[in-house]
Amino acid sequence: MSTPPGGPDPVQLDCPQCGPSVVVQAHRHIDADHDTGLRQAILQDTLQQVECPHCQALVRAEPRLTYAEIARGLWVAAFPHEQLGAWQTLEPGALDALRQVQGPNARGTERVVFGWRALREKLLAADAGLDDVTLEKLKLLLMRDMQAPPLPLGAELRLSEVSAQSLIVTVLDRQGRPLENLDVPHDLLADITADPEGWAPLDSDLRAGPFVDVQRLVRG
Template sequence: MSLFQPHTLTCPSCAALTPVEAVNTVNADRRPDLKQAIADGAFQVFPCSACEAPIRLEPLFNYLEVGAGLWLAAYPARQMPDYLEVEDDVSAVFDETYGAGAPPVARGIGDGLSVRLTFGWPAAREKLLLRANDIDDTLAELLKLDVLRRLPEAPLEPGIELRVTDVSEDKITMRWVDAESEEVIDEFAVARALLDEIALSPEGWAPVRAQLENGPFVDMQKLYMGQGRAAAE
């Protein structure tokens, strides 16, 4: 089921307080409307009780879609620097609900789930988009790294991320976005066939793939934040 909890928002425009029901857990198999709301950018957006300005909560929820084989923990973008600690917390939650510490029936469900962690709304939407289009998210991160080598310049700075925003039969659209404000800085498209080229060269990409998949935070951003989990342990 999808779970909700009471929460009070402070309007950034007029400072009025607005009580809302925030979503803690999304079961997309039972609530496809919530899945669509995430994709549309309408999820966790509430009108201020005084001035009616839209207020959006930071992402802080778990997402389950058994049909797509995905369990996702979505966190605020500002917590990304602490991803190793968040990974530990997320892995513990999954183990209790669908992993080693869960009842046999739940473990059976968990066996078919990929466990993922995201920071910020653009990253959460990207994971759902890739899964809906049967694209390996690790492969998508490798594609980004490959694209970076081809671009004449890239706005590489803290808080600016490269995200897949649309997928067609022959094209993958990417945007440089601000993870917190979601301001779009630039947009371009690459041939979807580039994914196949990377997939056909597993040996060359194996070391980077291993780094990306070392924990539920499967994102090229982690490659720029220290030595990662292996060094931490």
């Protein structure tokens, strides 16, 4: 096992309300097997979020980190959401960074994500035993059904909850603000897995690199 990067590092952010810099401790690497509290904070949408000391607005530093969870064989490089448009440039280096964190003998699933919601989605899927490639195919079905009216430009779909009855998929605008929640029955996932031949071309497109996300087709 090679040495994971250290951290956290203090990062200065501007409060969206009052301007002055707020300091947030930003992680460079998360070892989720040992630091389960950090994993929990990702799921609760609170990691790297602080209250502005002047106006109490919540300020959150975007992720720029590697995430390792050996128990589930999951390795994720997370970038700020605003870098999503540069995924093609960032993907190869991200994979190198993950391999360094993994060390020579580790095996598992390597993923690249942009923004907290995308990281949280991978953890939710892992917890629920959902294959994330199938989940992206499900999003393609949902997006096709949303053609009238069409999705706003730059919109994203993110899994935000899994229950026994259904999956909740949130539609977000290009700034990451939630627009609506879609309540999706689990059967739709089963329909996709039942038709591997029909999905074969998209399957290989989605698996072409560690950025397993419909956005690699939309923003190709």
